[in-house]
Amino acid sequence: MTIRELQIINKLGLHARAAAKVVHTANEFESEVFLGADGEEVNAKSILGLLTLAATQGTPLTLRVEGPDHAEAAAAIEALFRNCFGEGE
Amino acid sequence: MTSGNPISIREFILEPKLAYLDLRLLAGENGLDSQMISNPRIQKPGLALAGFLPYVKPGRIQILGESEYAFLQTLEPSEAIRRMSAVVQENIPAVLSTKGHTPPLEVLALCDEIGVPCIRTLQQTSDTIEGASAFLEDALADRTQLHGVLVDVFSHGTLIVGEPGIGKSECALELIYRGHRLVADDVVVVHRTHNHGLRGGPHALLPNFLELRGVGIIDVQKHFGMTASSPSVEVSLVIELVKLTPEHCEQEKLWHQRVRENPEAWSSQTTILGIEVPKFVMAVAPGRDFALMVETAVKKCLLAQRGVDDEGVFLDAIDRIAAGEGNKGT
Numbered sequence: 001m002t003i004r005e006l007q008i009i010n011k012l013g014l015h016a017r018a019a020a021k022v023v024h025t026a027n028e029f030e031s032e033v034f035l036g037a038d039g040e041e042v043n044a045k046s047i048l049g050l051l052t053l054a055a056t057q058g059t060p061l062t063l064r065v066e067g068p069d070h071a072e073a074a075a076a077i078e079a080l081f082r083n084c085f086g087e088g089e
Numbered sequence: 090m091t092s093g094n095p096i097s098i099r100e101f102i103l104e105p106k107l108a109y110l111d112l113r114l115l116a117g118e119n120g121l122d123s124q125m126i127s128n129p130r131i132q133k134p135g136l137a138l139a140g141f142l143p144y145v146k147p148g149r150i151q152i153l154g155e156s157e158y159a160f161l162q163t164l165e166p167s168e169a170i171r172r173m174s175a176v177v178q179e180n181i182p183a184v185l186s187t188k189g190h191t192p193p194l195e196v197l198a199l200c201d202e203i204g205v206p207c208i209r210t211l212q213q214t215s216d217t218i219e220g221a222s223a224f225l226e227d228a229l230a231d232r233t234q235l236h237g238v239l240v241d242v243f244s245h246g247t248l249i250v251g252e253p254g255i256g257k258s259e260c261a262l263e264l265i266y267r268g269h270r271l272v273a274d275d276v277v278v279v280h281r282t283h284n285h286g287l288r289g290g291p292h293a294l295l296p297n298f299l300e301l302r303g304v305g306i307i308d309v310q311k312h313f314g315m316t317a318s319s320p321s322v323e324v325s326l327v328i329e330l331v332k333l334t335p336e337h338c339e340q341e342k343l344w345h346q347r348v349r350e351n352p353e354a355w356s357s358q359t360t361i362l363g364i365e366v367p368k369f370v371m372a373v374a375p376g377r378d379f380a381l382m383v384e385t386a387v388k389k390c391l392l393a394q395r396g397v398d399d400e401g402v403f404l405d406a407i408d409r410i411a412a413g414e415g416n417k418g419t
Contacts (some may be wrong), residue, residue: 002205007409027253027254032252036208039091040091040234041234042236042275042276043236043253043275045252045253046236046253046275046300047275047300047306048274048275048276048292048294048298048306049236049275049276051294051295052276052292052294052295054294078396
């Protein structure tokens with residue numbers, strides 16, 4: 001299992017397109033991927049749950065990955081956050 | 090699992106479920122947002138008015154009813170005011186006065202001064218306690234968020250769980266087509282209610298929405314009409330969809346063994362917030378109509394609730410034949 005603290009650094013927060021990218025990335029791995037904020041955790045492989053986080057810029061999120069490829073999955077999701085979901089800001 | 094957030098007195102007064110109490114603020118307006126009810130039980134401060142204060146609990150709303158006022162009548166007015174003032178100063182969130190009684194002006198002035206709202210209703214004490222407790226128990230109840238889809242099937246809240254992509258939402262869509270109602274997709278918020286039940290509803294941001302892979306997010310009310318969804322339902326049954334893997338085949342073998350030993354053990358149980366809920370595990374395989382399977386599982390539960398045990402009757406008959414007691418139906 002891998003647990004990481006992530007920060008949303010892009011201006012628009014975890015918006016719909018960004019959430020879709022997270023879901024897409026999470027689904028490439030076999031492990032279970034969860035993102036939590038404020039004590040509520042949602043499954044990062046499905047978009048509705050992820051959207052309920054309504055996470056804005058600066059919101060700390062906890063990433064929890066469990067499964068055979070947890071390290072790779074955590075690294076991929078973390079890279080996506082660091083890279084502003086591939087949208088530049 | 091988390092507990093419900095404390096409720097401010099302003100929220101309590103404006104709560105639509107308590108509209109019949111017609112709560113009016115008499116004093117202590119400055120405490121409306123700062124005073125919080127954190128304990129769902131109400132308290133009647135009879136003993137506290139008699140002078141025994143240690144059991145006045147913080148976070149509990151205090152109800153002054155007919156008996157309290159009758160008792161205070163037996164005291165000198167100045168002593169009655171002193172006793173009431175002592176209760177108001179015991180770190181309580183609010184005073185609720187029933188049957189249209191109003192505390193003396195001196196007490197109301199104190200409420201204003203220390204910011205403890207004093208509220209009045211014209212209703213009887215028993216009705217007030219019942220309504221306020223039921224609302225507070227639900228609002229302050231333990232809650233949890235589960236990943237799954239909740240559908241109201243024949244008024245039986247059916248929670249479909251399983252890993253992402255296994256077909257939970259598709260199963261829900263088929264159930265909606267058959268006239269059942271969607272309660273929540275993906276994120277199901279479950280509260281433990283005051284009568285030891287579990288009430289499930291959607292996340293505040295997601296009512297009526299269903300996500301279908303390959304199609305997108307749909308609003309079921311726009312697609313199917315207003316009867317296609319329901320704001321909440323009692324969670325009565327869990328259906329777990331699993332992939333047909335070697336592990337599952339192994340589990341199924343164990344399950345068959347268990348059923349042989351105890352024929353009533355067709356379904357298992359799962360625990361949500363400390364409450365046991367019957368659970369069926371169904372393996373996803375091509376050609377299986379899950380909506381029909383879910384409907385049938387619900388009907389089985391409904392029959393069981395009415396004391397009808399179809400397989401019990403069947404197995405008993407077999408047992409009797411095996412023991413050489415009955416005929417074979419020829």
